Amino acid sequence: xxxxxxxxxxxxxxxxxxxxxxxxxxxxxxxxxxxxxxxxxxxxxxxxxxxxxxxxxxxxxxxxxxxxxxxxxxxxxxxxxxxxxxxxxxxxxxxxxxxxxxxxxxxxxxxxxxxxxxxxxxxxxxxxxxxxxxxxxxxxxxxxxxxxxxxxxxxxxxxxxxxxxxxxxxxxxxxxxxxxxxxxxxxxxxxxxxxxxxxxxxxxxxxxxxxxxxxxxxxxxxxxxxxxxxxxxxxxxxxxxxxxxxxxxxxxxxxxxxxxxxxxxxxxxxxxxxxxxxxxxxxxxxxxxxxxxxxxxxxxxxxxxxxxxxxxxxxxxxxxxxxxxxxxxxxxxxxxxxxxxxxxxxxxxxxxxxxxxxxxxxxxxxxxxxxxxxxxxxxxxxxxxxxxxxxxxxxxxxxxxxxxxxxxxxxxxxxxxxxxxxxxxxxxxxxxxxxxxxxxxxxxxxxxxxxxxxxxxxxxxxxxxxx
Amino acid sequence: xxxxxxxxxxxxxxxxxxxxxxxxxxxxxxxxxxxxxxxxxxxxxxxxxxxxxxxxxxxxxxxxxxxxxxxxxxxxxxxxxxxxxxxxxxxxxxxxxxxxxxxxxxxxxxxxxxxxxxxxxxxxxxxxxxxxxxxxxxxxxxxxxxxxxxxxxxxxxxxxxxxxxxxxxxxxxxxxxxxxxxxxxxxxxxxxxxxxxxxx
Numbered sequence: 149x150x151x152x153x154x155x156x157x158x159x160x161x162x163x164x165x166x167x168x169x170x171x172x173x174x175x176x177x178x179x180x181x182x183x184x185x186x187x188x189x190x191x192x193x194x195x196x197x198x199x200x201x202x203x204x205x206x207x208x209x210x211x212x213x214x215x216x217x218x219x220x221x222x223x224x225x226x227x228x229x230x231x232x233x234x235x236x237x238x239x240x241x242x243x244x245x246x247x248x249x250x251x252x253x254x255x256x257x258x259x260x261x262x263x264x265x266x267x268x269x270x271x272x273x274x275x276x277x278x279x280x281x282x283x284x285x286x287x288x289x290x291x292x293x294x295x296x297x298x299x300x301x302x303x304x305x306x307x308x309x310x311x312x313x314x315x316x317x318x319x320x321x322x323x324x325x326x327x328x329x330x331x332x333x334x335x336x337x338x339x340x341x342x343x344x345x346x347x348x349x350x351x352x353x354x355x356x357x358x359x360x361x362x363x364x365x366x367x368x369x370x371x372x373x374x375x376x377x378x379x380x381x382x383x384x385x386x387x388x389x390x391x392x393x394x395x396x397x398x399x400x401x402x403x404x405x406x407x408x409x410x411x412x413x414x415x416x417x418x419x420x421x422x423x424x425x426x427x428x429x430x431x432x433x434x435x436x437x438x439x440x441x442x443x444x445x446x447x448x449x450x451x452x453x454x455x456x457x458x459x460x461x462x463x464x465x466x467x468x469x470x471x472x473x474x475x476x477x478x479x480x481x482x483x484x485x486x487x488x489x490x491x492x493x494x495x496x497x498x499x500x501x502x503x504x505x506x507x508x509x510x511x512x513x514x515x516x517x518x519x520x521x522x523x524x525x526x527x528x529x530x531x532x533x534x535x536x537x538x539x540x541x542x543x544x545x546x547x548x549x550x551x552x553x554x555x556x557x558x559x560x561x562x563x564x565x566x567x568x569x570x571x572x573x574x575x576x577x578x579x580x581x582x583x584x585x586x587x588x589x590x591x592x593x594x595x596x597x598x599x600x601x602x603x604x605x606x607x608x609x610x611x612x613x614x615x
Numbered sequence: 616x617x618x619x620x621x622x623x624x625x626x627x628x629x630x631x632x633x634x635x636x637x638x639x640x641x642x643x644x645x646x647x648x649x650x651x652x653x654x655x656x657x658x659x660x661x662x663x664x665x666x667x668x669x670x671x672x673x674x675x676x677x678x679x680x681x682x683x684x685x686x687x688x689x690x691x692x693x694x695x696x697x698x699x700x701x702x703x704x705x706x707x708x709x710x711x712x713x714x715x716x717x718x719x720x721x722x723x724x725x726x727x728x729x730x731x732x733x734x735x736x737x738x739x740x741x742x743x744x745x746x747x748x749x750x751x752x753x754x755x756x757x758x759x760x761x762x763x764x765x766x767x768x769x770x771x772x773x774x775x776x777x778x779x780x781x782x783x784x785x786x787x788x789x790x791x792x793x794x795x796x797x798x799x800x801x802x803x804x805x806x807x808x809x810x811x812x813x814x815x
Contacts, residue, residue: 163795164791169771169772173788173795175795177802177806178809184645185691188649188650203809205808207809225646228646230648245811265807266809271806277690277691278691292715293691293718294691294692294693294715294719295694296693296719296723296784297719297722300785303785304785304789304795305799306795308773308787310771342685343688346685346711346714373715376688376713376714378714378715397807397809406805407803407805442635442688463732466631467633560690561642562642579635579690581635581637581638581689582637582660583638583641584637587641587643
């Protein structure tokens with residue numbers, strides 16, 4: 149029978165099929181841990197007298213709470229420090245490999261897995277973090293789970309799950325210069341809405357997706373959750389294999405050949421049917437930014453703040469009114485006229501080396517505008533080291549930006565990098581929710597190119613505006 | 616997990632769509648390593664506004680939350696469910712739930728009852744016109760009842776069974792430990808492990 153990519157990966161991991169309403173039991177190939185969603189799960193194991201079934205399929209990093217300056221000092225916030233120390237104790241007790249603050253492999257969990265070669269096509273990958281969908285860029289079935297499920301995977305290396313529906317997101321054509329993977333996914337979310345992907349695994353396909361690098365594919369899959377989807381996937385191809393080859397945990401020798409032979413089968417069959425299909429024309433896409441307080445409230449940079457009165461659906465109209473009040477914006481204001489205080493370049497969405505290179509290319513020879521601070525936060529220490537070996541840090545510093553250590557940083561308000569009430573940011577992260585970057589903070593989601601251009605002009609801008 | 620069959624409590628109208636888990640509990644409250652005591656973080660930013668529904672009597676003591684569509688979007692934080700339950704909520708009614716939130720709720724015994732949006736609107740009106748109205752959510756009959764209002768709701772069948780029986784997921788899975796072991800023996804040898812690599 150013809151099957152989609154997601155169905156193939158699912159079937160390959162069914163430990164036992166459920167009967168009737170009972171879910172399938174799915175085997176998990178890789179379990180990623182961080183300090184925030186794991187302590188209660190470890191406690192649960194201890195309380196029940198259960199062990200960690202597969203420490204050799206489990207790996208932990210410290211990311212959400214870590215400061216991105218002065219990392220040689222103890223974490224100042226005692227509650228954050230306790231959470232990080234708890235992870236260290238738990239990993240030591242249960243035999244889990246941990247990359248702590250300061251370690252050469254430390255970083256955001258979704259940056260670390262792929263760069264170590266631990267994320268491979270056809271695998272099932274879970275983490276107590278919704279952006280686990282990032283790993284779907286490799287043709288893995290990767291999704292975020294809650295802490296109860298984290299404990300379940302720890303104890304059994306499986307999860308009881310009902311099959312997801314499948315949705316094809318086809319993006320054909322060629323992206324124009326200055327239009328990036330971030331713009332593609334923001335446009336997808338604006339099109340299908342924050343609930344549009346609910347219950348689905350999204351498979352991104354089409355010539356524009358095939359032309360993307362692995363890092364760009366990760367950006368796209370990363371934000372699948374912002375469309376409500378459990379996971380996003382892209383069929384593995386030569387780009388994928390080239391990226392994995394030679395990484396620390398990649399197969400080698402005869403194992404490599406066997407793996408690639410299997411990976412080549414991980415494509416949606418030509419006559420397989422999706423439960424839903426959406427199409428976008430790559431050539432029509434332009435730099436995209438959000439104006440509101442959910443990631444579906446986005447528009448091309450050339451547009452203006454929408455007028456809620458023109459929105460027909462009552463719930464959406466009320467949501468738009470509340471968003472404009474929170475964001476301190478007036479309907480009709482051109483998006484390009486919106487001033488920002490802060491620019492954040494980083495996160496599991498856009499904190500990889502290509503993102504830093506793209507932003508540095510825009511910043512070269514320019515200065516960050518007066519009154520604007522720009523934080524550049526590599527997604528991992530390895531990304532940081534790579535950037536420094538290419539001299540990118542010098543570009544950022546010369547432009548007046550701050551060059552930080554690795555972590556989740558200003559993507560979420562759990563560490564010292566936060567917006568103050570009323571401050572406005574252009575951010576390459578993934579969520580513009582109320583208070584996400586700090587209580588009262590206002591977030592506009594943008595690509596690394598738009599972030600860099602915005603830093604220079606002080607208003608939402610694209611690189612074309614700098615010429 | 617405690618079994619759930621029927622619950623009656625004050626209904627709370629929350630006229631908002633896209634209530635993401637950052638609103639249900641902001642990240643700053645996620646730093647704790649314990650599993651209880653998250654009620655202070657529930658809707659922390661909104662509770663600073665005295666007009667917010669949970670700051671109004673008699674909604675303060677509510678236990679059935681009636682929210683707009685796309686409830687629980689965003690972050691996977693199970694703390695959102697813990698905060699709702701620690702505060703006293705046993706049921707959330709919405710026309711659409713985010714997948715991860717729905718799953719987390721089911722693990723903890725919080726009923727995520729999916730109703731038609733038209734029924735949510737009727738319930739909002741009733742709760743706003745007659746504050747303090749009690750809502751009964753019956754999982755055996757899949758009904759929401761408040762005064763003369765009655766509506767059906769859905770939860771997935773397996774979750775419903777587990778909630779009614781109060782069953783622990785891990786114990787259920789461990790009944791199939793032999794199947795897991797057998798599966799592990801079939802896995803490809805080239806799949807990666809996280810074992811540290813030899814230096815160099």
